[in-house]
Amino acid sequence: MRIVVAKTAGFCMGVRRAVDMVLDASNLSSDPIFTYGPLIHNPQVLKMLEEKKVFRIDDIPEKGTGIVLIRAHGVPPEDEKALKDAGFTVMNATCPRVISVQVIIHKYAKKGYSTIIIGDEKHPEVVGLLGYAEEKGHTITTMEQLCALPEFETAVVVAQTTQDTAFYDEIKQWCKMNAPHYRIFDTICGSTEKRQTEIRELAKANDAVIVVGGKQSGNTRRLAQIASGTGKPAAHIEDVSQIDYGQLSKARSVAITAGASTPNWIINDAYVQIERNLQHQHPARIFLLLIRDFLLKTNIMAAAGAGFLTYACSKLQGIAQDLNHALIAMLYVLSMQILNNLFTIKSDKYNHPGRALFYKKNRTYLWILAVLSGIAGLYLSFITGPLSFFILLVMSLLGLSYNLKIIPLTAKKGQAARIKDIPGSKTILITLAWGTVTCLLPAVANQSNLLSVAIVCLFAMGLVFARTAFFDILAIQGDRITGKETLPILLGEKTSFKIIQYILIADMCMILLTFFIDVLVKKAFFLAFIPLIMVLLIRFFERDSHISGVYREFVIEFSFLVTGLIATVV
Ligand code: SF4
Incomplete structure (x- = not known):
């Protein structure tokens, strides 16, 4: 039995930066600390933050004190202003790669361009991006929705940073054929692209795939979809208790990957548990692992x-x-x-x-x-x-x-x-x-x-x-x-x-x-x-x-x- 952990598994740069910022603030400051919305889509990390007395606010109160951290997804500019106006000290942990998409949208929106964003309108990053589009933003998640949009005189096309690269390639192709005057930007994050490419390769090379990460995490769900799409058995788990060893019993090799919001300790735990529980047909090896x-x-x-x-x-x-x-x-x-x-x-x-x-x-x-x-x-x-x-x-x-x-x-x-x-x-x-x-x-x-x-x-x-x-x-x-x-x-x-x-x-x-x-x-x-x-x-x-x-x-x-x-x- 071979177990391979994806090189790209675990926190991406933006998530790690946001988590480090909130933990440093919590360790060094005696002020109350909040995150605006859930910091990341991972239940274990959210529980850990609660234990550290870092609480979450979903709505902006009229008045408040303490530090509020804006998560890696970013927020619309008016939300950041409202937080400051309410009296909070704002720590902006928006991922630099998301900021660069916000900058593109803002720059072209000021020139009168419409914005087409590939991504779910409810996804927090998309909500934040729309805030920079000056009321001229449109979101789509399917080709049909794209075709249904009116043809804009000028428009920019961007993707939410964790979108599926293959789908965005289709969108770009369509735009080149049907609206060649649209300005298309490659905004899918390199980290997401690498993660998706690696899981495609690992799924081909191994008998089964385990994707570790929050069920609410869009990028983790997409990894599970990509792995399933290869035809290999693939399971999306939030923690080791959800591993179905029966499903993996015939696998001679298992690949483990994890979403951008999954901490290392959960990936390590999954590795150790799978290693131990899947070796039952090799008692000598189990014995050596236990020793x-x-x-x-x-x-x-x-x-x-x-x-x-x-x-x-x-x-x-x-x-x-x-x-x-x-x-x-x-x-x-x-x-x-x-x-x-x-x-x-x-x-x-x-x-x-x-x-x-x-x-x-x-x-x-x-x-x-x-x-x-x-x-x-x-x-x-x-x-x-x-x-x-x-x-x-x-x-x-x-x-x-x-x-x-x-x-x-x-x-x-x-x-x-x-x-x-x-x-x-x-x-x-x-x-x-x-x-x-x-x-x-x-x-x-x-x-x-x-x-x-x-x-x-x-x-x-x-x-x-x-x-x-x-x-x-x-x-x-x-x-x-x-x-x-x-x-x-x-x-x-x-x-x-x-x-x-x-x-x-x-x-x-x-x-x-x-x-x-x-x-x-x-x-x-x-x-x-x-x-x-x-x-x-x-x-x-x-x-x-x-x-x-x-x-x-x-x-x-x-x-x-x-x-x-x-x-x-x-
Ligand atoms: S996936 Fe990429 S864009 Fe999104 S937070 Fe991570 S590093 Fe930033």
């Missing part, structure tokens, strides 16, 4: 990676192998990661719905596991030496206090803040903590050479930074919803990807250079493969979204095990 998910959810995979990295760091410095240090690193990482997941069930609901459910169901056992592994790690460090114990104790206290409100001053609402509220703190602290337990503790116990400790610590921290920042990029939508300020949220995805790659390349060069300065073991340069592999993987993941988030996570965690394996030959 993979268990290792990731419980953080055993991350802990094992820390153990392997500790081994590699010790080998690089020529420190005699001591299983205790690898165990200390494993236990510390296991304890801290589980605790962090227990504290962040709320945001995990949006990034890893499966993991959030797992932590909710097994909360007690996971608390016990986190506490016991923390104590066991401290005990092992105690028998290693007082300095190791002291360092680990400080790191553990820091890790424990990460989610607690202990910082007395905060700019926001006069409350105490948590370390995690410091922008970018998560990535930096995890990097420092892993660097300490995987490299510093064994070095302290063995009184290693300072230069070699510094180089190996930087190497380990470079890898951990890349891992953590990459996971932060995968979790960016959920983190934004819960108001976390991770590095990718602060710097943007593109910049974060660049920083990760620069750090990994610097890591690789540093290890290669040690060959000439004779500070690490002779074959240390073998480990330069790891940052190289990680750069290639991350570049690949950045470009190809056919791979699910779970696989990406697994592969990156697995690269830490490979680090330990390569270290056996240095």
